[in-house]
Amino acid sequence: MRKRMRESTNESAVTRLRAAGLRPTRQRNELADLLFRDGHRHLTAETLHADAVSKGIRVSLATVYNTLHQFTNSGLLRQVMVDSTRSYFDTNVTEHQHFYYEEDGMLADIPGSEEIAVGNIPDAPEGTKVARVDVVVRLTRS
Amino acid sequence: MRKRMRESTNESAVTRLRAAGLRPTRQRNELADLLFRDGHRHLTAETLHADAVSKGIRVSLATVYNTLHQFTNSGLLRQVMVDSTRSYFDTNVTEHQHFYYEEDGMLADIPGSEEIAVGNIPDAPEGTKVARVDVVVRLTRS
DNA sequence: TTCACTGCAAATGATTTGCAAAGCA
DNA sequence: TGCTTTGCAAATCATTTGCAGTGAA
Numbered sequence: 001m002r003k004r005m006r007e008s009t010n011e012s013a014v015t016r017l018r019a020a021g022l023r024p025t026r027q028r029n030e031l032a033d034l035l036f037r038d039g040h041r042h043l044t045a046e047t048l049h050a051d052a053v054s055k056g057i058r059v060s061l062a063t064v065y066n067t068l069h070q071f072t073n074s075g076l077l078r079q080v081m082v083d084s085t086r087s088y089f090d091t092n093v094t095e096h097q098h099f100y101y102e103e104d105g106m107l108a109d110i111p112g113s114e115e116i117a118v119g120n121i122p123d124a125p126e127g128t129k130v131a132r133v134d135v136v137v138r139l140t141r142s
Numbered sequence: 143m144r145k146r147m148r149e150s151t152n153e154s155a156v157t158r159l160r161a162a163g164l165r166p167t168r169q170r171n172e173l174a175d176l177l178f179r180d181g182h183r184h185l186t187a188e189t190l191h192a193d194a195v196s197k198g199i200r201v202s203l204a205t206v207y208n209t210l211h212q213f214t215n216s217g218l219l220r221q222v223m224v225d226s227t228r229s230y231f232d233t234n235v236t237e238h239q240h241f242y243y244e245e246d247g248m249l250a251d252i253p254g255s256e257e258i259a260v261g262n263i264p265d266a267p268e269g270t271k272v273a274r275v276d277v278v279v280r281l282t283r284s
Numbered sequence: 285t286t287c288a289c290t291g292c293a294a295a296t297g298a299t300t301t302g303c304a305a306a307g308c309a
Numbered sequence: 310t311g312c313t314t315t316g317c318a319a320a321t322c323a324t325t326t327g328c329a330g331t332g333a334a
Contacts, residue, residue, distance in 0.1 A: 128282065
């Protein structure tokens with residue numbers, strides 16, 4: 001009895017991992033598939049792990065944490081700071097801004113066409129350089 | 143032998159607390175003094191507690207946490223999201239923006255004269271309203 | 285007196301880590 | 310084979326909470 005070969009690990013995931021200098025292991029491949037197969041996503045370690053498990057992917061929470069950080073360090077993901085209790089990650093690493101729904105703990109991209117105009121960025125203080133400008137629009141129920 | 147009366151609990155602290163609807167207890171008074179006596183400050187629960195203890199103020203870390211949240215809920219402090227591991231608080235509750243020195247975990251106001259121009263703020267999605275627009279300029283060593 | 289507040293220690297929850305087993309090159 | 314990566318469970322760290330004692334009105 002041979003194990004059924006799921007159509008996992010699509011080419012792009014492997015390619016993406018190699019390009020990022022990460023060894024394409026089963027777990028990384030499958031998580032990369034989840035993360036990048038469809039459109040952009042916002043997620044936490046817990047939600048990604050739950051999603052993986054629900055799709056039959058066998059991976060530990062610890063590995064999800066490790067993977068999220070490796071992906072972030074490799075530029076595949078971006079970490080978004082909106083909640084002091086949880087870490088959010090965003091598969092969209094291009095420059096963009098966020099809505100954060102405080103009551104729901106939900107994060108969403110601000111559509112490109114509606115982005116806030118960020119102008120007049122101050123000079124970075126002596127000895128530093130600007131790594132990023134984060135803009136978060138916090139929303140509450142009206 | 144009577145206890146030496148330190149010039150603690152200055153009037154403004156008590157007034158400020160009453161105005162915020164908080165009962166002026168010894169701990170709250172002394173913490174408010176630390177927080178608002180001098181210029182604006184950026185701090186974490188740990189740093190405030192350490193500062194208090196070093197100045198001879200007897201207060202537990204748990205009370206510092208409680209107090210920071212009560213002050214925040216009363217509008218005396220503002221919580222700033224920059225680091226997923228720690229909560230930062232800012233005594234400046236007026237609209238302004240921050241520099242965050244990633245390597246040092248240090249937070250600083252961007253001088254008002256150099257603030258980023260935030261324009262074209264998008265409409266809040268159906269059923270929500272904009273609570274705040276957070277702008278953080280992340281700095282790394284150059 | 286009464287209810288809010290405080291401190292302590294224990295509980296929590298997210299995240300990290302040590303280490304042996306398993307996997308990739 | 311040799312160095313990575315993974316998984317598990319234990320450890321950590323910031324923060325919160327239960328509860329009995331203390332304090333403010």
